[in-house]
């Protein structure tokens with residue numbers, strides 16, 4: 001006997017059959033793609049949040065692997081509810097954070113457990129925190145960085161979503177927190193996506209997770225969420241900028257003080273909570289690598305006080321020169337990945353930073369290129385203290401989908417978050433908008449808009465990018481049309497490694513289409529630390545050192561070369577470097593091995609920097 005049931009009833013019956021039919025298997029209901037996250041309040045970036053009193057949420061978090069995004073479902077597999085059944089309950093719930101293992105935050109998950117080394121996908125974090133929220137206060141969850149996409153729930157309420165693995169952001173939790181025990185659940189998905197920034201392929205390891213500090217920040221109802229202060233370029237005798245007070249009545253009094261310099265300014269907010277600031281700044285010690293003087297800055301508005309440690313300096317170009325505090329400067333640098341020395345994985349503590357920047361100092365360096373994404377704020381804070389100038393970059397890397405408006409929006413968001421976090425760092429002088437991108441019309445249009453955006457967001461700094469060069473080892477051309485939009489031209493070349501012999505550089509002629517300062521943002525070659533042989537034996541320390549000698553000779557012949565950041569300070573993990581016995585999953589172009597062993601080329605570059613033998617201030 002055939003039974004005709006209406007379609008909807010049939011489908012429901014079938015799904016129920018599927019649910020109960022396959023004990024233990026994930027059921028048809030769950031197989032449907034979880035709905036896109038509902039619209040949630042945008043994230044924000046609280047300026048100088050690391051200078052505020054915060055409740056750190058670093059430490060052990062429970063975790064659940066979720067390659068199928070199963071937990072994004074609801075009910076028995078809605079992990080965001082963070083449900084724990086009372087003893088004896090017969091309710092069907094198919095997860096328990098309390099019974100799940102733990103992992104450290106901050107930290108990529110890959111290097112914390114062998115079983116997670118190659119894991120890319122969905123990953124749930126959970127912990128509880130005791131809170132006593134007060135009236136007249138607002139609470140934000142601060143995320144130092146989460147690679148790559150994230151959703152956050154507090155007490156089951158979705159607070160925010162975010163995309164981008166290397167910038168910090170803040171999610172408002174005021175309405176979700178309660179007195180007593182609070183549940184914080186975070187879903188991070190490290191899956192690479194074609195329309196991502198970066199896109200699918202990179203020459204660095206896709207470490208996933210909550211890779212930087214996580215904390216709770218409590219501020220008064222109206223508080224200083226943003227400010228910008230810089231030394232005016234024209235006279236270098238005034239500090240100017242603005243303060244923005246979130247939730248302020250118009251006419252709210254704002255003051256800015258530099259007690260050590262006896263400088264004071266005040267004003268009242270306009271209808272948008274903003275007040276312009278200008279104060280005479282005579283007698284200031286200007287920040288520079290030689291004198292990395294930081295001033296204690298105190299900002300007050302309504303019931304809120306925010307402090308910061310800031311240096312004041314000007315940076316600009318004049319023809320082919322880069323001027324720091326009005327004087328020509330040469331940038332002796334090196335490129336760095338946020339790879340932790342000795343243990344590998346993402347840099348996330350002061351010791352990692354001290355080791356890496358300590359090697360830069362040992363090289364005689366005054367400059368670092370933080371590649372290819374914004375690094376931990378610890379790095380730029382330390383650079384401020386140590387007097388190391390910084391090139392900071394967003395991961396618009398190789399073949400990003402330049403013809404997509406939403407990809408542009410993602411890159412712009414990352415630029416905004418990066419600038420908002422590090423605009424108060426005197427060490428940061430260059431915002432790099434891209435690395436090694438194909439020379440085509442959609443790319444040039446995309447990045448020309450990025451350069452304009454950065455100039456708007458931060459008119460007090462310089463815009464650059466690492467460009468590809470044309471030609472062969474005899475003649476090289478720096479004429480990428482994107483150069484028009486840049487203040488400083490970065491260029492990458494690998495003569496002696498990907499093309500020609502190291503000696504070929506002795507005869508290379510450079511044809512430069514721009515009357516602008518040049519920085520060689522990458523050159524170099526691989527070497528296995530401890531592998532020795534003749535200068536022409538690839539992968540030996542001798543080959544790499546020889547390559548550096550010829551490169552330094554060649555580059556020094558370029559009159560407008562104002563800086564260098566050879567590739568790369570330390571060997572770093574990469575999924576595209578698998579030569580057994582040599583690379584073993586690491587890019588070996590470091591001057592130092594991942595275990596801290598200095599290679600011969602380290603000494604070659606150190607000598608060049610000590611003797612001021614690479615690049616010219618003027």
Ligand code: GCU
Nearest residue numbers: 203435436492522567587589
């Ligand atoms: C490229 C790229 C780097 C890469 C390097 C290399 O230029 O920008 O990310 O690691 O070359 O090939 O080693």
